[in-house]
Amino acid sequence: MSLNASVSFSCLRIELLSHLCTPCKRYVQLFKGFARMARGHQKLQSQQKNAKKQAEMKKAKGHDQKTAAKAALVFTCLVCRTQMPDPKTFKQHFESKHPKSPLPPELEGVEA
Known part of the structure; x- marks a missing residue:
């Protein structure tokens, strides 16, 4: 018996077939939500890091x-x-x- 589940990480979409049990479906839903939160956290960290880098560049540029x-x-x-x-x-x-x-x-x- 083969498991036919397609996982697409690029768009964070997980397609399941009907023969998966309920605990597996819950696990997949939990994983799907976790992946979104991780990206949001990475985005926030990236924005903060970029803002800090821009401030340092502006400060280093000095007086014109x-x-x-x-x-x-x-x-x-x-x-x-x-x-x-x-x-x-x-x-x-x-x-x-x-x-x-x-x-x-x-x-x-x-x-x-």
């Missing part, structure tokens, strides 16, 4: 100097569109590069 330098460029020359970090540099630039243009009003009180 290029972005910080770009954010520090506050003043823009109206003539050539060059950006400068402070008004003193802006006034020096304007006086050396655009001597014939009138001085912008925001640079009137700044000492170079």
Whole structure:
């Protein structure tokens, strides 16, 4: 007598034939539920591990100097569109590069 039972682990589906006894059916149902819980637990562990790894990568990446330098460029020359970090540099630039243009009003009180 052969036992004809098909077990598919990929989709967690177990097909049983009618000639299995009740305790065997209960065992199969218990196994089926256990397999789902194990995958759920693995998924949770995997998500936690990935979140920890992403946080460590972000922390290890550190400070981006290029972005910080770009954010520090506050003043823009109206003539050539060059950006400068402070008004003193802006006034020096304007006086050396655009001597014939009138001085912008925001640079009137700044000492170079």
